[in-house]
Amino acid sequence: MAFPTSMKAIQVVAFGKPYQINTVPVPTIVGPHDLVVKVAVASYCHTDSMVTEGVFGGNKLPLTASHEGSGTVVAVGSSPSGFKVGDRVMCGIFFNSCGHCVACTKGPECQRQYCTGGYEGNTGAFDTDGFFAEYARVDARWTTHLPDQVSLLAAAPLACAGRTIWRGVQQAIQKAELRKGSWIAIVGSGGGLGHMGIQFARSAGLRVIGIDARDEALQVTRSSGADVVLDARAGQEATVAAVQAAVGNNTASSGRGGGAEATLVLSDVPEAAALSCAVTKNHGTVVQVAQPEKIIIPFQEFILRDLRLYGTLVASPDESQAMVDFIAEHGLHVQTETYDGLDKIEELLHHVHGGQLKGKAAIIVDQSQLDQETKASSRSKI
Secondary structure, three states, X not given: OOOOOEEEEEEEOOOOOOOEEEEEXXXXXXXXXXXXXXXXXXXXXXXXXXHHOOOOOOOOOXXXXXXXXXXXXXXXXXXXXXXXOOOEEEEOOOOOOOOOOHHHHOOOHHHHHHOOOOOOOOOHHHHOOOOOEOEEEEEHHHEEEOOOOOOHHHHHHHHHHHHHXXXXXXXXXXXXXXXXXXXXXXXXXXXXXXXXXXXXXXXXXXXXXXXXXXXXXXXXHHHOOOOEEEEHHHOHHHHHHHHHHHHOOOOHHHOOOXXXXXXXXXXXXXXXXXXXXXXXXXXXXXXXXXXXXXXXXXXXXXXXOOOEEEEXXXXXXXXXXXHHHHHHHHOOOOOEEEEEOHHHHHHHHHHHHOOOOOOEEEEEXXXXXXXXXXXXXXXXXX
């Protein structure tokens, strides 16, 4: 398929400085597992701000931003892993994992993302060009086929945020041995990850306590289907009491032994991890998803109450496919505020940093692909 030799791209040109929109070469096939994708939608993730600030070290610059994208395959390498031109795909950040470390070869598939041998580039997964561009080069082994029921607009935020919260919910279910009717709390429930996590948990048969501290976030928590919605601004003591009242498993003889069976930490405010532990029952499970510089938990909450704390990263390739297949079956409302074209990046950032954003922010790079979906009457898209 013929396509242009140059394109527009939103790029990090210096750490701590604003993005620039540059004209750059369209990527081409380099390795056997490469795909070139015509980007339809690219969304903004919290990690994008970390890349811009240089948190991950010596990323090569300039670097095209956004590691959440969706689009249509326009070129394939010699080993395309089942992909062909015309396939609709969800694309993420991982590119050319080493292929020889324990995670890549001997560990369970659900740990493939923990490659220790290094991805392409010197600073890992965040050192490759992303999706705030008209085209992108991706690794077929880390790219996900989209079921007909999942739209390109919904898929872009799923590429990192969706994969991350999907695995967080699955970790909670597995580590805490949750069953239908079990209670799970989500601290930071009204954000881009939280509103998806509520829906994933509810569709799995769990009862959800959503906890947040912004009016807009609490509204999103309610509309996403949380069984109980709590305002963290009431303070830790009141929030813990409200969780215990909802769950009904408070044990007076143990002091404060009751609470949710598992809790997801999605907020990176300093108090979030401590609050998450406090609302979790004795011997319960806490899954840390947010990435603050330091995770602060008083020993009284962690050691004296025998909690299990797990960290989690984005989903593996098989987990990613399971996520979109689950969405195709059960449905998912991805709350997205969209911006038309790459030149709207400053408007997007204004809303993101203004604290008024509901859900995810995404740029529609190629409206024609979305229009083509609409015309495909055989598809009922999420």
